[in-house]
Amino acid sequence: SIIFTLIIIIAYSSALSQLIRQRQISEIKTDFINNMTHEFKTPLATISLAVDALNNEKVIHDIEKIKYYSGMIKEENKRMNKQVEKILQAARVERQELKLILQEVDAHETIEHIAENVLLQIQQKQGSLTLDLAAHNFKLKADEVHFSNIIFNLIDNAIKYTNDAPTIKISTSTLGHFLAIKISDNGIGMSKETQSRIFEKFYRIGSEATRNTKGTGLGLYLCKKIAQNHNANISVTDNKPQGSKFVVTFNS
Ligand code: ADP
Numbered sequence: 638s639i640i641f642t643l644i645i646i647i648a649y650s651s652a653l654s655q656l657i658r659q660r661q662i663s664e665i666k667t668d669f670i671n672n673m674t675h676e677f678k679t680p681l682a683t684i685s686l687a688v689d690a691l692n693n694e695k696v697i698h699d700i701e702k703i704k705y706y707s708g709m710i711k712e713e714n715k716r717m718n719k720q721v722e723k724i725l726q727a728a729r730v731e732r733q734e735l736k737l738i739l740q741e742v743d744a745h746e747t748i749e750h751i752a753e754n755v756l757l758q759i760q761q762k763q764g765s766l767t768l769d770l771a772a773h774n775f776k777l778k779a780d781e782v783h784f785s786n787i788i789f790n791l792i793d794n795a796i797k798y799t800n801d802a803p804t805i806k807i808s809t810s811t812l813g814h815f816l817a818i819k820i821s822d823n824g825i826g827m828s829k830e831t832q833s834r835i836f837e838k839f840y841r842i843g844s845e846a847t848r849n850t851k852g853t854g855l856g857l858y859l860c861k862k863i864a865q866n867h868n869a870n871i872s873v874t875d876n877k878p879q880g881s882k883f884v885v886t887f888n889s
Contacts, residue, residue, distance in 0.1 A: 665839045667851050669854065672841075676851055680713035687713075723855050727838065730862045737780040737866055741881050744775040744784070744816060744887070748807060758796060764803035766792075772809035772816050774889045781862045785870070788857045791820045791883045797850050799824030799880070816889035821882040832873050836861040860885075 655681040687706040696702045729735050752766055759766050777784065797803045804823045809816060824845045827835065834840050839854040841847050864871045869887040 643880075651804050665854075668841065672851070672853055673720070673724075676853065677717060678813065679851075682716050683713050684710050715757045718744050720853065723853055727855050730859065735866055737783065737864070739778050739780060740794065742777045742779045742781050742784055744772070744777050744809065744818065744889075747785055747811070748788055748818070751785060751792060752807065755789075755796065759803055759805065762796065762799075762802055764796070764799070764805065767804075767806045769806065769808040772811040772889075773779065774811045775809060775816060776831045777816060777887050777889055779867055779887065780863075783867070787863055787885060788818070788820070790860050791885070794856065795820060795822035795824060795881075797852070798822070800846065811889065812886070814888060816887045818885045818887070819882060820885075821876040821880060823876070823880040826875060826880050835873065836871070876879055 672758065687709045690696050691703060691706050696706065726735070748770065749768065752768055756766060792805065792807070796803050799822055803822075806819075806821045808819045810819075811817075825844070827842060833843055835842070836857050838858040840858070841852060841854040861871055864885060867887065869885060871885045874882050874884070
């Protein structure tokens with residue numbers, strides 16, 4: 638009877654833990670659908686307004702305004718494309734179909750190029766971006782597009798998850814055969830427990846700051862998977878006294 642009771646207890650607790658897991662998955666899926674709906678709703682509404690404006694009698698003969706509104710449509714279109722691409726890429730990663738085109742990449746040049754592209758966005762929030770590219774071995778064997786995506790995603794998050802003016806620092810250093818790229822911010826930061834979860838698929842911190850920011854919870858999951866495909870490592874720590882610091886380590 639003791640064995641029988643034990644079997645029942647084990648079966649019961651395993652069923653219970655499966656139930657909890659299923660519930661968590663269902664919640665994650667619902668959150669994801671809500672986020673995605675929100676992600677698409679805003680650009681669709683903007684495009685619709687821009688098209689209405691283009692059809693306006695006053696606008697139709699004004700070349701500058703036509704340029705302005707069509708530029709807006711293009712930008713929103715790009716944004717939606719990026720989201721779709723993220724989802725497709727996550728599916729490819731899942732099916733292990735991610736193809737890398739390895740070539741020699743100048744990490745410093747790529748970082749400088751991305752920094753130029755995001756500078757305006759940072760300045761609009763009255764923030765600053767500092768580069769300290771001190772590594773002496775900065776040539777990598779990597780897929781340039783995927784490598785850029787990792788760096789871009791980390792900087793984009795540093796901007797997104799900072800309430801006030803973002804102070805973002807990017808530094809590189811050579812550690813033996815490795816190139817370490819550090820991206821730190823003065824943002825909302827995260828607890829130790831959260832640090833171990835943010836690379837999970839669809840994971841988003843349940844704080845108000847995150848809820849108010851658009852996202853899919855796929856960015857860091859993809860960064861981690863792409864880094865793993867390059868035999869690289871990505872981790873997060875506190876950026877004392879405030880914010881987060883991401884470190885990506887590549888073989889150089
Ligand atoms: P998304 O930004 O689309 O939600 P990510 O996978 O890029 O998804 O990030 C997962 C979560 O990790 C975010 O929702 C956010 O809560 C947290 N996070 C990511 N980067 C930072 C950062 N630099 N500072 C604070 N929190 C962050």
